Amino acid sequence: MKKVSVSFTLNGEPVTIEVPTTWNLLKVLRECFELNGAKEGCGVGECGCCTVIVDGDAVNSCIYPIPEIEGRSVLSVEGISGTDGGLHPLQKAFLENNAVQCGFCTSGMIMSAKALLDKNPEPTEDEIRTGISGNFCRCTGYVQIVEAIEMAAKNKEGNF
Amino acid sequence: MSEYLYVGKSTPRTIETDKVTGRAVYISDLRRPGMLFGKILYSRYAHAKIKSIDTSKAEKLQGVRAVLTGRDIPEVRVGFLKDQTVLKKDVVRQFRDEVAAVAATSPEIAEEALGLIEVEYEELPAVFDPIEAMKEDAPLVHEIDARGRPVRSNILPLPWKFSAGDIEQGRKDSAYIAKDNVRTTWVNQCCMGTSGCVAEFDMNNNLTLYSQTNVPFLGKQRIVEYLRNIGLKGSRVRVVNPIVGGSFGTKLDTDIYEFIAVQLALRTRKPVKILFTREEEFRALPPRQPAIFEIEQGCDKEGKLTFRKVEAILDNGAYTSWGATTPSVMMMPISSLYRVPNVSFNATCVYTNNIYCQAMRGYGNPQATFAVETSMDSLAEEAGIDPAELRLINCNKPGELTPMRLKITTCPLDRCIKTVQEKINWKEKRGKRNGRGIGMASLIHVAGGARVYKSDGHGIMVKVDQNGNVDVLESGTDQGQGSPTVISQMVAEALGFRPEDVSITLGDTALCLWDAGTHASRHTFMAGNAAIRACDKAKKQILEMAVEHMPEIVEYKLKRKERKDPDFQMPDLDYSLISEPDKLDIKDRYIFPKNQPEHPYFRMEVSEVLTRGLHVGTGESKVVVGEAFYDPPTEMLDREMKGNYSCTYAFGTTAVEVEVDRETGEVKILNLFAAHDVGRAMNPTLVKGQIYGAAYMGVGYGLTEQLQLRNGRVMNPNFRDYKMLTAKDVVPVVPLVIEEPDADGPFGAKGIGEPGLVPTAPAIANAIYDAIGVRITDLPITAEKVLVALKKKAGEQS
Numbered sequence: 001m002k003k004v005s006v007s008f009t010l011n012g013e014p015v016t017i018e019v020p021t022t023w024n025l026l027k028v029l030r031e032c033f034e035l036n037g038a039k040e041g042c043g044v045g046e047c048g049c050c051t052v053i054v055d056g057d058a059v060n061s062c063i064y065p066i067p068e069i070e071g072r073s074v075l076s077v078e079g080i081s082g083t084d085g086g087l088h089p090l091q092k093a094f095l096e097n098n099a100v101q102c103g104f105c106t107s108g109m110i111m112s113a114k115a116l117l118d119k120n121p122e123p124t125e126d127e128i129r130t131g132i133s134g135n136f137c138r139c140t141g142y143v144q145i146v147e148a149i150e151m152a153a154k155n156k157e158g159n160f
Numbered sequence: 161m162s163e164y165l166y167v168g169k170s171t172p173r174t175i176e177t178d179k180v181t182g183r184a185v186y187i188s189d190l191r192r193p194g195m196l197f198g199k200i201l202y203s204r205y206a207h208a209k210i211k212s213i214d215t216s217k218a219e220k221l222q223g224v225r226a227v228l229t230g231r232d233i234p235e236v237r238v239g240f241l242k243d244q245t246v247l248k249k250d251v252v253r254q255f256r257d258e259v260a261a262v263a264a265t266s267p268e269i270a271e272e273a274l275g276l277i278e279v280e281y282e283e284l285p286a287v288f289d290p291i292e293a294m295k296e297d298a299p300l301v302h303e304i305d306a307r308g309r310p311v312r313s314n315i316l317p318l319p320w321k322f323s324a325g326d327i328e329q330g331r332k333d334s335a336y337i338a339k340d341n342v343r344t345t346w347v348n349q350c351c352m353g354t355s356g357c358v359a360e361f362d363m364n365n366n367l368t369l370y371s372q373t374n375v376p377f378l379g380k381q382r383i384v385e386y387l388r389n390i391g392l393k394g395s396r397v398r399v400v401n402p403i404v405g406g407s408f409g410t411k412l413d414t415d416i417y418e419f420i421a422v423q424l425a426l427r428t429r430k431p432v433k434i435l436f437t438r439e440e441e442f443r444a445l446p447p448r449q450p451a452i453f454e455i456e457q458g459c460d461k462e463g464k465l466t467f468r469k470v471e472a473i474l475d476n477g478a479y480t481s482w483g484a485t486t487p488s489v490m491m492m493p494i495s496s497l498y499r500v501p502n503v504s505f506n507a508t509c510v511y512t513n514n515i516y517c518q519a520m521r522g523y524g525n526p527q528a529t530f531a532v533e534t535s536m537d538s539l540a541e542e543a544g545i546d547p548a549e550l551r552l553i554n555c556n557k558p559g560e561l562t563p564m565r566l567k568i569t570t571c572p573l574d575r576c577i578k579t580v581q582e583k584i585n586w587k588e589k590r591g592k593r594n595g596r597g598i599g600m601a602s603l604i605h606v607a608g609g610a611r612v613y614k615s616d617g618h619g620i621m622v623k624v625d626q627n628g629n630v631d632v633l634e635s636g637t638d639q640g641q642g643s644p645t646v647i648s649q650m651v652a653e654a655l656g657f658r659p660e661d662v663s664i665t666l667g668d669t670a671l672c673l674w675d676a677g678t679h680a681s682r683h684t685f686m687a688g689n690a691a692i693r694a695c696d697k698a699k700k701q702i703l704e705m706a707v708e709h710m711p712e713i714v715e716y717k718l719k720r721k722e723r724k725d726p727d728f729q730m731p732d733l734d735y736s737l738i739s740e741p742d743k744l745d746i747k748d749r750y751i752f753p754k755n756q757p758e759h760p761y762f763r764m765e766v767s768e769v770l771t772r773g774l775h776v777g778t779g780e781s782k783v784v785v786g787e788a789f790y791d792p793p794t795e796m797l798d799r800e801m802k803g804n805y806s807c808t809y810a811f812g813t814t815a816v817e818v819e820v821d822r823e824t825g826e827v828k829i830l831n832l833f834a835a836h837d838v839g840r841a842m843n844p845t846l847v848k849g850q851i852y853g854a855a856y857m858g859v860g861y862g863l864t865e866q867l868q869l870r871n872g873r874v875m876n877p878n879f880r881d882y883k884m885l886t887a888k889d890v891v892p893v894v895p896l897v898i899e900e901p902d903a904d905g906p907f908g909a910k911g912i913g914e915p916g917l918v919p920t921a922p923a924i925a926n927a928i929y930d931a932i933g934v935r936i937t938d939l940p941i942t943a944e945k946v947l948v949a950l951k952k953k954a955g956e957q958s
Binding site: 141146 | 183639
């Protein structure tokens with residue numbers, strides 16, 4: 001099987017891996033780094049459970065070809081907590097506001113929300129809904145997720 | 161002010177921090193040493209004979225560890241009516257029939273191996289319409305029944321017949337009668353986490369099954385029985401839940417893939433994981449049971465209901481899971497939503513070559529309530545009575561015994577109706593026919609357990625350590641509803657500790673006591689009642705310990721004070737205040753005399769007593785552990801399908817305002833008020849979460865969601881073509897929590913997991929009628945159906 005060697009930054013650390021060219025970013029995160037936060041909900045980029053941030057943009061890691069990751073910076077849900085282990089304001093707000101039920105969509109949802117807030121720190125409800133429109137949730141009806149993102153935007157300390 | 165410290169508060173879900181940090185281990189994340197990956201080969205036909213299967217090429221593929229067909233494993237029947245085998249050997253009866261299975265070192269290799277299995281079929285005539293399937297000359301889906309006797313008809317031997325009062329008399333007493341035909345369709349539960357399990361045997365043939373089941377104990381029993389039937393007598397089974405990515409009914413039955421994983425694990429002697437793809441989730445998981453209803457009901461001149469008659473046909477699909485038992489829940493709204501003296505309900509379940517069905521949030525209630533509540537509006541129109549008024553005239557009342565013998569205890573249905581009526585501005589907005597319309601629908605649902613098995617029990621064990629940390633071994637499961645948070649609040653309240661002291665372990669048959677399952681909106685009600693009883697025992701033990709040790713602790717402290725401070729005056733303490741357990745109480749981690757809660761010396765942090773009293777020496781050591789098994793005072797349905805199967809019932813009403821685009825047929829929801837009787841909300845934010853989520857799911861059921869089957873094949877097995885609502889589909893849901901504490905509920909609570917979904921679709925259908933004057937009683941109400949109905953109406957008028 002043809003392999004490719006790629007170097008990129010993962011949650012702030014430089015990493016190099018050699019994997020089959022057909023692998024996608026989600027598989028690399030889960031298999032090479034045991035980062036299980038990003039989930040496969042559909043495998044074809046429709047549900048958003050696999051969302052991570054690449055160079056500031058929220059992407060579906062399940063359809064992100066691994067050769068494309070060379071030199072880029074990847075942030076997954078495991079990389080957003082404070083260095084002291086403290087929770088990110090979005091993580092806190094999600095727990096606080098019951099924006100988590102089964103939790104399977106949560107990692108992806110939080111990463112889409114983070115990508116949004118990084119670019120637009122004071123989004124309107126409509127902008128929030130657009131920002132997470134690629135992230136499906138079956139449990140919550142989205143209402144408490146939108147509220148949690150609004151709450152995090154208000155409570156943020158410093159940069160996201 | 162509430163008398164409670166913790167229940168009733170919106171405690172955040174910090175107990176589930178792992179879910180926001182990516183650390184929670186779902187079945188997709190679970191790995192066991194040496195684990196193999198299983199994949200399943202499904203049928204290529206809806207109905208066919210299997211002429212031959214050649215697995216030789218697949219077996220030779222590098223990395224393949226086992227290939228199994230129906231010829232390789234004992235032909236043991238499984239399922240509710242024992243009407244299928246794990247791998248199908250001779251005949252396939254639906255597209256999802258499991259024909260072969262592979263275990264390999266990676267999912268990719270297993271998938272590749274499936275492609276190398278050659279199956280030769282001989283297609284058989286199939287039947288896809290339940291009404292066609294009932295005809296005498298219809299192709300038979302099954303040739304023999306579970307006992308090997310020949311079958312003559314596709315109609316299942318499950319006669320759902322319910323009758324109360326006298327329908328003919330009711331008809332005579334009627335001034336107005338409405339008759340409607342109603343249809344509901346297949347809906348996929350769409351759990352974000354797909355189905356899967358890991359099966360692992362030890363060398364003594366004992367099995368650990370990591371399963372997402374929400375009935376760990378019943379699930380375990382099914383597996384025990386299966387192992388026994390394949391010749392593994394004496395095998396022990398432990399069922400363990402990982403974190404579960406949603407259930408909504410899918411985890412109520414033990415699915416075939418779980419038996420397949422067991423077979424592959426047995427064959428390979430390695431742990432085997434089967435994890436569904438999203439496409440499999442759509443194609444091979446039993447969806448919500450569809451139903452065809454003919455409903456007729458009448459009322460007298462004053463609007464009092466006189467009778468209700470319902471005939472239902474259920475497309476069972478090729479095999480029988482819990483879908484076929486949904487009539488046991490359908491009969492609840494049919495017999496008992498509003499006061500109706502004469503009721504008849506017959507349901508016929510029919511085998512077809514379609515996908516077989518199972519439970520989904522609300523069981524049969526959303527289907528039946530869609531029929532009852534759209535028909536209520538038809539009847540209101542016949543009678544010229546405002547639909548809200550008709551509902552109020554016939555409103556259920558506390559203390560009522562319904563025709564099904566349900567004992568209604570608390571019942572704020574009239575409050576629910578009046579609340580949404582006011583919120584949506586009913587009188588002002590109704591009846592305009594200007595493209596905007598409003599409608600309402602109500603519900604009744606079990607909210608205090610559901611005795612569908614002989615025991616509706618629930619066990620719990622509460623242990624307290626010397627630090628005052630509380631471990632709760634809880635026999636239910638959490639599929640996302642937030643039970644760990646709510647149970648920690650209830651345990652804290654009952655024990656006098658704090659929610660953050662409480663850790664919850666659930667979903668493990670080896671550790672936890674028996675439970676009938678986390679279904680029927682029963683977890684809070686059952687776990688709470690069990691917790692109160694278990695905590696009562698544990699608390700007594702702590703208080704006995706306190707009586708024994710508090711005097712010495714107080715004296716020790718006083719003496720130390722005296723040593724440090726020469727001026728200290730020894731107080732004259734009345735030790736009778738703490739001389740008996742009954743004189744003491746615990747709240748917020750402090751033990752204190754009831755007569756003097758703020759006593760300067762007798763008020764004591766629990767761990768002081770626990771440290772002194774627990775592991776202190778031979779003959780002196782103690783444990784604090786309270787267990788309870790709560791089984792509510794309810795009845796199973798008798799032969800007439802009557803009986804009070806829940807300890808209490810929940811009511812609710814949803815009112816919806818819609819705008820219908822006459823050009824495109826699109827329906828937009830402008831307002832949705834959902835008033836729900838929850839007894840007492842244990843955690844208001846979580847209660848609202850249940851209502852939001854269920855209402856959204858109900859809007860999908862009403863307007864967009866349909867598993868499309870063509871000749872038995874699922875045509876839309878992906879999120880692009882299966883229309884689940886996204887965050888951009890704004891539905892302005894306003895949950896209205898109606899509190900009327902229930903005497904049987906723990907701290908007054910009733911179940912709320914399912915109710916939010918139930919009245920949503922009929923409320924929308926009724927609002928659409930109010931907006932444009934066409935009644936669509938075939939779910940989902942897509943834009944196409946609205947346009948067709950509008951055109952038909954315009955044609956009739958011209």
